[in-house]
Amino acid sequence: MSGKRYVVIGGGIVGLAVAHRLVLDRPGATVTVVEKEPGFGAHQTGHNSGVIHAGVYYRPGSLKAKLCRDGSASMVRFCTEYGIPVEVCGKLIVATGADEVPRLHALHERALANGLPVRLITAEEAREYEPHLACVEAMHVASTGIVDFRAVCDRLAKLLADAGAHLRTGERVVGLHDTVVVTTAGEIRADVVVNCAGLHADRIARLAGVDVPARIVPFRGEYHELRPERRELVKGLIYPVPDPALPFLGVHLTRMIDGSVHAGPNAVLALAREGYRWSAFDLRDALDAVAYPGLWRLARRHLRYGVGEVARSLSRRRFAASLARLVPEICEDDLLPAAAGVRAQAVAPDGGLVDDFLIVRHGAQVHVLNAPSPAATSSLEIARYITAGLPV
Structure with missing residues (x-):
């Protein structure tokens, strides 16, 4: 039985997943989540495209590659278990010109190295999935899915509340001294602090005196x-071949879980x-x-x-x-x-x-300093990764 006190700063999907994993793995522990907004998943989590990424784009051996691949599967299992609408619909990554084909093939090799169910298909085969599509070649990624990540947050928050975790919303962290978290409502003493503050994660780390290696x-x-009457033009998910020098995937088309x-x-x-x-x-x-x-x-x-x-x-x-x-x-x-x-x-x-998840351990603190996409997909596995290294 663990009697330790854990404080998680940030109530987005990563923070809630970390807190939930602590509740599951540390019976008897006191788990507190501090969120400055009145509700959960208010920022990156609640404003993303709702895609459960497969892990195609990430350097083999990186945290993103491993945690995204495993996270896409665990996210689907979690949603299925708790009745959250989810669909593994697959997606197409398309080369619209001959100059993009070598990059598509390189991406295919990377996806295979990451252990993903992908295959190169012809333009004719691609149009069997997307009849209105224009391309010269495409890659089909079978394990991509769609979900409402805010609904996942709502379920995680309910599971935490039912387990007796302390959910403190509307409190902003203004100080962090070793394991004392100072909020606008007072001090919280902990044994371990996990900073999952997303857009403000580097600032929270600097409050603790951490020499952060990157800035948000x-x-x-x-x-x-x-428009609703034009939705029939897109059946699923259509992505361009991305620029490998950038972490952005390019403007793409995504059918959401609500249609x-x-x-x-x-x-x-x-x-x-x-x-x-x-x-x-x-x-x-x-x-x-x-x-x-x-x-x-x-x-x-x-x-x-x-x-x-x-x-x-x-x-x-x-x-x-x-x-x-x-x-x-x-x-x-x-x-x-x-x-x-x-x-x-x-x-x-x-x-x-910074092209990978960046997680820095500092004494009894853990700071998640880079967790953009595919962090929502990977959140349950990021939580496993972080909590596995925490004292019991």
Whole structure:
């Protein structure tokens, strides 16, 4: 029996999964979740595309590759066990021109190295899945699925409450001294602290005196959705071949678990860590970003890409044109605005984008400093990975 006190900072899907794993594995432990919002899954979790990723894109042997592959399976099992609507529908990654075929084949080799059920198919075979698709070749990924991750959060929160965990919402962490968590409602004493604060994870780590190896830079991902009468143009999930130098997957088409079809996201620098609109501006967040040398080095390295993303953000016509490369019948009038998300992307001081999950242990603290997509897919396995290394 464990009598230890565990505090998890952050009530997104990763924080809730860590807390749930602690409840399952540490009978007798006291588990507390601190979340600054009035509810759970309010930020990255509640604003993503709802895709259960297979693990195609990630470097073999990396945490992302292993935890995403295993997490896609455990997420489907969890949803099935608790009656959360989920569908393993598969997806297509498509080359729309001959110049993209070598990158598609390289991605196929990576997916095979990651142990995934994938196969290259012809354009004719691809149109059996997606009749309105334009491509020269495609890869079918059988194990990709769709779900509402906020519904997963709701279930995790209920399981935690039923198990006697302390769920403290509406409390912001303002200090972290060894294992004393200071919130706007007072102090919480712990034996172990796990920081899963997402968009603010680096700041929480700095409160504890951790020399963080990377800084969170927020990128807003903007979505549109197809008008209901045009949803028949997309049967499942259609992705372009991504640029291997970037962690963004390109604008794609996703049939959601509720039947709607979302298009996006792009990736533009946000001037607030919770900047879901162009008008959102937070002086502290903006100054934090522009004072960071890593951001300027990143901007120089990817200036052309960044300009293109801003142009697409400002023009629905450009956004529609990106989608028409995949499904030519889509036009500007088919798109309706949809809610945006913000990706908490860790950027190294040299301007490099951290391409793996970044988890730093510091005494009796664990800091999850880079957990963008596919963290929702991987959340149950991230939780296993973290808790396996914690004192009982």
